[in-house]
Amino acid sequence: DAGVTQSPTHLIKTxxxxxxxxxxxxxxxxxxxxxxxxxxxxxxxxFQYYEKEERGRGNFPDRFSARQFPNYSSELNVNALLxxxxxxxxxxxxxxxxxxxxxxxxxxxxxxxx
Amino acid sequence: xxNVEQHPSTLxxxxxxxAVIKCxxxxxxxxxxxxxxQELGKRPQLIIDIRSNVGEKxxxxxxxxxxxxxxxxxxxxxxxxxxxxxVYFCAASIGGGATNKLIFGTGTLLAxxx
Numbered sequence: 001d002a003g004v005t006q007s008p009t010h011l012i013k014t015x016x017x018x019x020x021x022x023x024x025x026x027x028x029x030x031x032x033x034x035x036x037x038x039x040x041x042x043x044x045x046x047f048q049y050y051e052k053e054e055r056g057r058g059n060f061p062d063r064f065s066a067r068q069f070p071n072y073s074s075e076l077n078v079n080a081l082l083x084x085x086x087x088x089x090x091x092x093x094x095x096x097x098x099x100x101x102x103x104x105x106x107x108x109x110x111x112x113x114x
Numbered sequence: 115x116x117n118v119e120q121h122p123s124t125l126x127x128x129x130x131x132x133a134v135i136k137c138x139x140x141x142x143x144x145x146x147x148x149x150x151x152q153e154l155g156k157r158p159q160l161i162i163d164i165r166s167n168v169g170e171k172x173x174x175x176x177x178x179x180x181x182x183x184x185x186x187x188x189x190x191x192x193x194x195x196x197x198x199x200x201v202y203f204c205a206a207s208i209g210g211g212a213t214n215k216l217i218f219g220t221g222t223l224l225a226x227x228x
Contacts, residue, residue, distance in 0.1 A: 100165070
């Protein structure tokens with residue numbers, strides 16, 4: 001069975017541009033959450049979705065948005081990119097409605113903003 | 115506030131020794147405390163978790179203890195092996211109830227010297 005898949009794996013953008021990151025959860029998982037991991041730091045919670053509804057939001061500006069589709073895949077969108085948005089963006093899926101269950105992470109999308 | 119502090123940031127032990135990593139959290143409603151292991155260049159993976167109704171949990175060489183009064187929890191690894199070398203992250207759920215946020219610590223780089 002396939003694990004969590006993310007695309008693209010690497011991308012380079014310039015300041016002010018927009019980016020869309022994609023995530024496909026493990027089959028049967030209805031919950032998807034997004035995390036930003038800056039080098040040397042722990043993952044920072046961005047969003048959690050369950051059954052296509054936003055169930056949690058971290059302390060990120062409105063430039064960050066996400067959605068979940070009927071097949072439970074998800075997109076993370078970031079507008080007006082800043083240098084500080086450079087990071088590894090991790091998607092995780094889980095069976096639990098909330099976050100009190102094992103998270104299965106993807107390999108991540110490494111975003112570099114120049 | 116929503117905060118998880120983790121110490122130490124780096125830890126070097128000899129093979130066979132024990133390693134202890136400590137975390138404190140700020141939200142008294144937190145009820146779920148997982149530990150993730152992230153090897154270099156790989157995705158985080160759950161190694162053990164504990165819920166607020168339990169004080170201690172063991173899984174072979176790994177154990178986690180929770181002190182709700184003091185709001186801290188610890189990871190204990192006994193008989194360390196070189197393959198235990200990785201970055202370890204603690205995390206705490208935020209919000210209680212239909213919990214929908216997971217806050218990670220800043221990580222501990224564990225180096226097991228053969």
